[in-house]
Amino acid sequence: MRFPRNRNRRRLGTHGASPTKNQIIIGRFSRRTILVGAIATVPAVGAATAAPQQVPVSDPLVDAMAAYHAWMADFMAIPEGQITRDNEEALVTATYGPAHDRLWHECPPATSLRGVAEAIRYTLRENCILCSPAENTLESALAFLVREHGL
Secondary structure, X not given: OOOOOEOXXXXXXXXXXXXXXXXXXXXXXXXXXXXXXXXXXXXXXXXXXXXXXXXXXXXXXXXXXXXXXXXXXXXXXXXXXXXOOOOHHHHHHHOOHHHHHHHHHOOOOOOOHHXXXXXXHHHHHOOOOOOHHHHHHHHHHHHHHHHHHOO
């Protein structure tokens, strides 16, 4: 007995018998059927492998650097003609000075990889590889890597 011609199924048996449960039907399959089946399994697989959502943790070093950059932006917004030798120190104290001093004298620890990245960015952005605040932020970043990752 022969199968009627069907583009989704072809005869497998060598003796003209119907395919059995253990035989694989070889032939042209609808791509749509295969894709629908594959797509239907994606949410189940994705749910099983999805990483748990992490709650963002505040990093004291990132916070200190963000404050420094915000205050530095305020200082840089002052027109050049308004900054004189007489008032420069007062303007620095009123803007970025305290945040800069914190990075220099009381540099907070990095508690995340973001803190490490920000320390490196700060050092490169400020062009101060050999200045105390840059050294302190890099030491804080290195301490995190040693503490958390044994590097």
